[in-house]
Amino acid sequence: GENVEQHPSTLSVQEGDSAVIKCTYSDSASNYFPWYKQELGKRPQLIIDIRSNVGEKKDQRIAVTLNKTAKHFSLHITETQPEDSAVYFCAASGTYKYIFGTGTRLKVLA
Amino acid sequence: KAGVTQTPRYLIKTRGQQVTLSCSPISGHRSVSWYQQTPGQGLQFLFEYFSETQRNKGNFPGRFSGRQFSNSRSEMNVSTLELGDSALYLCASSLVSPGQGQPPLHFGNGTRLTVT
Numbered sequence: 248g249e250n251v252e253q254h255p256s257t258l259s260v261q262e263g264d265s266a267v268i269k270c271t272y273s274d275s276a277s278n279y280f281p282w283y284k285q286e287l288g289k290r291p292q293l294i295i296d297i298r299s300n301v302g303e304k305k306d307q308r309i310a311v312t313l314n315k316t317a318k319h320f321s322l323h324i325t326e327t328q329p330e331d332s333a334v335y336f337c338a339a340s341g342t343y344k345y346i347f348g349t350g351t352r353l354k355v356l357a
Numbered sequence: 358k359a360g361v362t363q364t365p366r367y368l369i370k371t372r373g374q375q376v377t378l379s380c381s382p383i384s385g386h387r388s389v390s391w392y393q394q395t396p397g398q399g400l401q402f403l404f405e406y407f408s409e410t411q412r413n414k415g416n417f418p419g420r421f422s423g424r425q426f427s428n429s430r431s432e433m434n435v436s437t438l439e440l441g442d443s444a445l446y447l448c449a450s451s452l453v454s455p456g457q458g459q460p461p462l463h464f465g466n467g468t469r470l471t472v473t
Binding site: 253258261278279281283287290291292293298320340341342343344345346347348349350 | 388389392397398399400401402405407412413415419447448456461463464465466467
């Protein structure tokens with residue numbers, strides 16, 4: 248069936264370093280790839296997204312890359328800060344449906 | 358604009374009971390989808406509604422059902438509750454624009470269901 252694999256499940260980085268989270272999807276019909284950040288006890292919030300006709304998108308310290316051939320997409324956070332600590336979810340969306348990865352718990356150590 | 362509102366925030370039920378959760382989408386959003394969130398499993402898709410029609414559903418047993426009303430508000434129902442149904446249930450709404458592709462989801466704060 249359709250699934251999204253997300254790695255790593257936990258990631259610890261020093262403040263100021265970069266963090267990379269990778270996802271692989273299985274459904275070739277997926278054409279929209281958002282990333283959500285969920286802080287403890289809060290709702291998931293969209294931080295960046297990319298559509299299948301684009302290879303890379305950047306918004307300040309965060310960027311997302313997409314390789315449709317390999318069915319891979321990645322989140323890159325540069326110059327990490329303590330407030331970046333949260334759980335990050337990737338998702339792949341096709342027709343009226345989102346499939347989420349299992350999440351990455353990012354800890355930014357001061 | 359008010360965000361997605363889910364009620365109640367917390368529920369405690371006993372095995373075998375049934376439960377109904379409610380979701381009011383952002384004004385103007387006609388698509389509502391539901392997700393189950395458990396530790397280690399991430400967010401699992403339950404179903405999606407648009408204009409009172411279920412357009413897609415995930416791999417959950419028939420005990421999980423939902424509906425959407427003409428004002429876009431949605432409810433989900435779980436019958437014959439099991440211990441494993443304990444989870445955070447998240448509702449999300451989105452603004453569907455023809456020709457714009459899949460829209461981003463806007464989540465509510467969720468309903469935390471505990472089954473004892």
